Amino acid sequence: MARLQPRTALIPPATSRPRRLLPLSPPPAWLRRIPWVHLAWASLLLYFDWQDLLRQSVPVPPVPEDHFWSRALTTDVLDSGLFYLNWLLMPRLFRRGWLGAYLAVLVVGLAAFCALRIGMSYGFDEVKVQGQSQPLRYYVWVLQPYYLLLGGQILLLSFFLRLAGDYLREREQRHELEQQHLRTELALLKTQLHPHFLFNTLNNIYSLTLHASPQAPEAVLRLAELMRYQLYESTDDLVPLAREISHLQSFLTLQQLRLPTADEADEAIEFRILLPPGAAHTLRLPPMLLLPLVENAFKHGDLTARPHVVRLNLELAPGGQLHFLVRNRVAPEAAPPGGVGLANLRRRLELLYPGTHALVITANQQEYAVRLSVKVK
Numbered sequence: 001m002a003r004l005q006p007r008t009a010l011i012p013p014a015t016s017r018p019r020r021l022l023p024l025s026p027p028p029a030w031l032r033r034i035p036w037v038h039l040a041w042a043s044l045l046l047y048f049d050w051q052d053l054l055r056q057s058v059p060v061p062p063v064p065e066d067h068f069w070s071r072a073l074t075t076d077v078l079d080s081g082l083f084y085l086n087w088l089l090m091p092r093l094f095r096r097g098w099l100g101a102y103l104a105v106l107v108v109g110l111a112a113f114c115a116l117r118i119g120m121s122y123g124f125d126e127v128k129v130q131g132q133s134q135p136l137r138y139y140v141w142v143l144q145p146y147y148l149l150l151g152g153q154i155l156l157l158s159f160f161l162r163l164a165g166d167y168l169r170e171r172e173q174r175h176e177l178e179q180q181h182l183r184t185e186l187a188l189l190k191t192q193l194h195p196h197f198l199f200n201t202l203n204n205i206y207s208l209t210l211h212a213s214p215q216a217p218e219a220v221l222r223l224a225e226l227m228r229y230q231l232y233e234s235t236d237d238l239v240p241l242a243r244e245i246s247h248l249q250s251f252l253t254l255q256q257l258r259l260p261t262a263d264e265a266d267e268a269i270e271f272r273i274l275l276p277p278g279a280a281h282t283l284r285l286p287p288m289l290l291l292p293l294v295e296n297a298f299k300h301g302d303l304t305a306r307p308h309v310v311r312l313n314l315e316l317a318p319g320g321q322l323h324f325l326v327r328n329r330v331a332p333e334a335a336p337p338g339g340v341g342l343a344n345l346r347r348r349l350e351l352l353y354p355g356t357h358a359l360v361i362t363a364n365q366q367e368y369a370v371r372l373s374v375k376v377k
Contacts, residue, residue, distance in 0.1 A: 083158045095166075114144060117147045244287065248291065255269070269312075272311075
């Protein structure tokens with residue numbers, strides 16, 4: 001039977017820092033602030049201007065050579081006006097359900113776009129037949145279908161880009177809200193766990209003081225050490241496994257004070273640790289994840305059982321799966337196992353390891369066993 005290992009054997013190096021338990025990192029904030037849609041629209045306009053500029057070297061009418069940049073700038077302004085008309089209308093009318101007003105404004109905007117584009121073409125004298133300028137009605141008859149189609153494509157592009165941008169933005173906000181909710185719930189569960197642990201431990205110390213046990217001062221010191229870990233050293237999302245083991249050993253030492261003699265206490269608690277060399281310092285898991293199972297064993301277990309009151313087994317399986325088994329004899333008058341500690345543990349496992357953990361409880365009138373399996377980082 002293995003005795004409890006010395007506490008100093010698994011203390012992690014002072015320079016080690018636990019990694020944060022976070023989902024896949026989102027893009028950097030500066031990258032999300034870049035107006036990608038507006039840059040893409042400006043790039044599209046420049047691309048078509050560049051194509052028109054290249055056509056100047058090819059003698060294909062009706063592309064005139066005069067006033068190229070004036071026409072290009074005017075065209076870009078009109079196209080952008082129609083693009084951003086829909087861009088601004090969608091959150092104000094479309095998303096509020098004012099579909100009729102939204103469509104009416106778009107029709108008016110499309111008509112104005114066609115009229116201005118035709119007027120611009122007429123002003124720059126873009127259409128000539130056999131070198132002769134044409135009247136305005138000819139421009140309307142020839143260019144109206146083209147500009148209606150072009151304007152419709154611009155509106156559709158603006159609509160779907162705005163829709164996609166809003167969807168991605170809402171999904172990111174929803175993800176942030178979910179993560180914030182999970183962090184808040186986990187923090188609440190940890191704050192509930194600390195008073196629960198303190199309450200049970202104070203009851204144990206109270207029973208020692210009732211019998212004027214000389215072990216009571218030692219129990220108070222052990223409790224102070226445990227609370228120091230819970231309040232100051234377990235605030236990270238992930239801690240080295242060595243810290244959790246050291247914390248469990250301190251808790252077991254505190255529980256040994258409740259047993260009749262030191263010799264029996266050393267033998268009555270069996271804690272087997274089967275880990276590869278150095279694994280306790282490199283593997284990480286959420287803090288206070290193992291303690292509720294051990295605490296529950298002492299709360300509902302039979303402290304008079306021999307040869308063992310509680311048997312603990314911690315081992316690492318291939319693939320990084322950590323198995324923690326707690327077995328104890330059931331006290332004749334013990335309350336049904338469960339309560340705040342196990343309920344909080346179940347909820348934390350659901351939040352931290354959704355669908356990737358196992359908590360198996362086996363109970364009968366003589367023995368109570370809990371096996372926890374999680375994949376450690």
